[in-house]
Amino acid sequence: MELLRFATAGSVDDGKSTLIGRLLYDTKSIFEDQLESIERTSRDRGDEQTNLALLTDGLRAEREQGITIDVAYRYFATPKRKFIIADTPGHIQYTRNMVTGASTANLALILVDARNGLVEQSRRHAFIASLLRVPHLVLCVNKMDLVDYDESVFERIKAEFRQFATKLDITDLTFVPVSALHGDNIVHRSANMPWYDGTSLLHHLEEVHIASDRNLIDARFPVQYVIRPQAQTNHDLHDYRGYAGTVAGGVLKAGDEVVVLPSGLTTRIDGIDTADGPVSEAFAPMSVTVRLTDDVDVSRGDMICRVHNQPRVTQDLDAMVCWLSDQPLHVRGMYAVKHTTRSVRAQVRDLTYRIDVNSLHRDEAATSLGLNDIGRVSLRTTQPLFVDEYRRNRTTGSFLLIDESTGATVGAGMLL
Amino acid sequence: MTAHVYELSHLQALEAEAIHITREVAAEFERPVLLFSGGKDSVVMLHLAAKAFWPARIPFPVMHVDTGHNFPEVLEFRDRTVERLGVRLVVASVEDSIAQGRVRERPDGVRNPLQTVTLLDAISAGGYDAVFGGARRDEEKARAKERVFSFRDEFGQWDPKNQRPELWSLYNGRHHRGEHIRVFPLSNWTELDIWQYLAAENIELPSIYFAHQREVFRRDNMWLAVSPFTSPREGEEVATLTVRYRTVGDVPVTGAVESTAASYDEVIAETAATRLTERGATRADDRLSEAAMEDRKREVYF
Ligand SMILES: Nc1nc2c(ncn2[C@@H]2O[C@H](COP(=O)(O)OP(=O)(O)OP(=O)(O)O)[C@@H](O)[C@H]2O)c(=O)[nH]1
Numbered sequence: 001m002e003l004l005r006f007a008t009a010g011s012v013d014d015g016k017s018t019l020i021g022r023l024l025y026d027t028k029s030i031f032e033d034q035l036e037s038i039e040r041t042s043r044d045r046g047d048e049q050t051n052l053a054l055l056t057d058g059l060r061a062e063r064e065q066g067i068t069i070d071v072a073y074r075y076f077a078t079p080k081r082k083f084i085i086a087d088t089p090g091h092i093q094y095t096r097n098m099v100t101g102a103s104t105a106n107l108a109l110i111l112v113d114a115r116n117g118l119v120e121q122s123r124r125h126a127f128i129a130s131l132l133r134v135p136h137l138v139l140c141v142n143k144m145d146l147v148d149y150d151e152s153v154f155e156r157i158k159a160e161f162r163q164f165a166t167k168l169d170i171t172d173l174t175f176v177p178v179s180a181l182h183g184d185n186i187v188h189r190s191a192n193m194p195w196y197d198g199t200s201l202l203h204h205l206e207e208v209h210i211a212s213d214r215n216l217i218d219a220r221f222p223v224q225y226v227i228r229p230q231a232q233t234n235h236d237l238h239d240y241r242g243y244a245g246t247v248a249g250g251v252l253k254a255g256d257e258v259v260v261l262p263s264g265l266t267t268r269i270d271g272i273d274t275a276d277g278p279v280s281e282a283f284a285p286m287s288v289t290v291r292l293t294d295d296v297d298v299s300r301g302d303m304i305c306r307v308h309n310q311p312r313v314t315q316d317l318d319a320m321v322c323w324l325s326d327q328p329l330h331v332r333g334m335y336a337v338k339h340t341t342r343s344v345r346a347q348v349r350d351l352t353y354r355i356d357v358n359s360l361h362r363d364e365a366a367t368s369l370g371l372n373d374i375g376r377v378s379l380r381t382t383q384p385l386f387v388d389e390y391r392r393n394r395t396t397g398s399f400l401l402i403d404e405s406t407g408a409t410v411g412a413g414m415l416l
Numbered sequence: 417m418t419a420h421v422y423e424l425s426h427l428q429a430l431e432a433e434a435i436h437i438t439r440e441v442a443a444e445f446e447r448p449v450l451l452f453s454g455g456k457d458s459v460v461m462l463h464l465a466a467k468a469f470w471p472a473r474i475p476f477p478v479m480h481v482d483t484g485h486n487f488p489e490v491l492e493f494r495d496r497t498v499e500r501l502g503v504r505l506v507v508a509s510v511e512d513s514i515a516q517g518r519v520r521e522r523p524d525g526v527r528n529p530l531q532t533v534t535l536l537d538a539i540s541a542g543g544y545d546a547v548f549g550g551a552r553r554d555e556e557k558a559r560a561k562e563r564v565f566s567f568r569d570e571f572g573q574w575d576p577k578n579q580r581p582e583l584w585s586l587y588n589g590r591h592h593r594g595e596h597i598r599v600f601p602l603s604n605w606t607e608l609d610i611w612q613y614l615a616a617e618n619i620e621l622p623s624i625y626f627a628h629q630r631e632v633f634r635r636d637n638m639w640l641a642v643s644p645f646t647s648p649r650e651g652e653e654v655a656t657l658t659v660r661y662r663t664v665g666d667v668p669v670t671g672a673v674e675s676t677a678a679s680y681d682e683v684i685a686e687t688a689a690t691r692l693t694e695r696g697a698t699r700a701d702d703r704l705s706e707a708a709m710e711d712r713k714r715e716v717y718f
Pocket residue numbers: 010011012013014015016017018019053066067068069088089090091142143144145146178179180181182
């Protein structure tokens with residue numbers, strides 16, 4: 001069965017967790033003891049009805065404050081698909097957790113409160129989802145029950161978002177009017193909105209076409225680990241040397257002529273191994289072990305790719321960066337960089353601009369990025385990296401910036 | 417694997433992700449260790465580790481935090497499995513911790529909560545910097561929030577309000593001396609995924625996971641086994657029932673479920689239809705309070 005990963009997004013209290021709870025409840029994906037537990041908690045708190053947001057808001061602090069703080073992952077399946085849900089927080093203070101949840105998503109659900117329309121956080125999250133190149137976006141206009149299921153409210157917010165989205169890089173955009181609280185258009189089409197001629201949200205999640213979102217063209221194999229059994233007793237294995245890793249793009253085949261970076265030596269793929277036996281080809285995100293015909297020197301951090309289709313080998317990175325730390329990014333600051341299986345250091349050479357998430361205006365006078373800011377940054381690394389544009393490859397085009405003294409992840413970079 | 421369609425089934429995708437995580441740890445840490453209890457999740461985790469480094473051996477030891485309250489079938493299985501894979505087994509014993517005065521036996525005899533001290537002592541004694549655990553996010557609401565690489569401070573504590581961002585498949589394992597990282601390669605697996613995978617890979621499990629006859633008695637709404645560590649109190653009647661276990665833990669707090677499922681396929685059918693979570697059905701210790709698991713995780717629990 002196919003696996004779809006999706007993340008929620010949107011401003012605080014717009015109903016993300018309630019919507020996930022409703023989706024789980026109406027698809028009968030909740031276990032009896034979980035339901036009893038949230039019924040009890042809701043009753044104890046004096047809520048009028050069972051608060052379905054408690055299904056994902058599981059931390060004590062979240063329940064005390066009535067908000068989501070960190071991503072909750074939930075799992076469910078229908079006869080058509082398996083789903084991994086990342087329910088992310090809307091509060092600006094926890095934007096980094098939204099980025100965490102959205103980075104691996106095939107689809108993002110952006111919720112907007114019908115009464116308020118787009119607010120700064122809805123724009124920020126939509127912008128982040130487009131930067132992360134989440135391939136499919138669904139704008140859910142929620143709390144339609146509070147605006148009498150009025151079509152004109154839906155149309156107004158839809159137009160407002162379309163207007164904003166023209167400035168973003170969004171490939172697939174869908175709009176659904178919903179009430180997470182009452183379940184309208186979540187699993188079933190709602191009788192309260194006869195004017196809406198689209199499908200229910202679940203139907204869209206089941207049908208959206210995701211197979212073509214992957215890059216099957218540019219073969220990329222970052223070497224993760226060298227496998228050398230060095231078995232003294234087993235002669236077949238005595239000289240075994242394999243390069244283990246996860247295919248990051250394209251298709252690798254036994255017999256392919258390949259080049260190993262950074263050495264530039266060319267050789268052929270002798271075979272592709274897995275513990276279940278050899279395979280004739282491997283594609284992303286398979287974890288395999290590649291054997292090469294020649295005895296070339298290869299180690300973790302090297303990249304195997306095709307001779308006529310190579311990534312850029314560079315020490316100069318130009319990237320959009322989401323800043324995730326209270327300690328601001330400063331020009332000339334040094335950071336550790338984690339890119340595929342390679343770790344290097346880098347200095348920030350320039351902050352080209354910082355983006356105002358409301359207007360998408362570029363502030364070229366900015367000198368630093370604070371928590372939750374997004375900007376275009378150039379960096380110079382101590383060693384070359386083997387990179388692609390993020391828009392071509394989410395794996396070879398992304399990197400982390402890490403504070404060398406605390407070890408904290410402080411920035412997420414997407415290469416231009 | 418269907419070539420030319422270039423798609424992975426969900427189990428293949430989960431397997432590939434877990435192998436990727438396991439190899440990252442072996443490559444980036446100096447002294448990893450894998451927690452192996454003989455329970456189904458740790459069995460799958462160990463199986464994946466074996467696949468990740470094949471044809472070489474698993475390049476790190478496994479550790480069993482032994483409460484002293486074991487099912488004999490599980491201990492026998494544990495020893496046979498590590499022998500077969502040629503990995504080194506480290507046993508961290510709660511009984512030793514009690515003997516050394518590191519912890520005190522509780523009046524109710526339950527040792528699950530005591531494991532935390534034993535585990536932390538063993539981590540620091542072994543100098544382990546990465547500890548693989550088989551926890552899944554579908555098990556419990558606090559686990560649903562935890563990162564794949566979960567940072568633990570020098571006291572082994574988890575800070576749920578201040579976790580590191582974790583993007584794409586880039587895992588940040590940085591830590592200082594004395595701190596460590598808990599690693600959960602099965603984060604995205606569900607109980608059903610585990611069973612489907614066990615069946616697909618034909619992986620052996622301790623026999624208590626399948627239907628068998630056992631003397632049990634009812635306590636806290638669960639069927640507890642009559643054993644050297646647990647006996648019925650007055651008014652608790654012993655019955656011989658056909659049961660199996662959904663989880664394997666400290667005997668006095670692990671409940672059996674009534675079941676006739678004797679094969680993988682039968683267990684899968686039962687798991688797909690069950691209306692109770694595995695912890696809700698079988699673990700007394702999780703029922704203590706609403707936030708029981710979060711509190712134990714904040715300390716050092718798995
Ligand atoms: N009337 C109405 N109320 C709703 C609806 N959806 C959510 N709510 C209410 O809105 C409040 C906030 O809902 P949550 O689901 O916690 O919001 P959230 O977006 O998850 O919030 P954060 O995660 O903290 O950003 C709760 O009181 C919900 O009951 C809806 O469709 N109609």
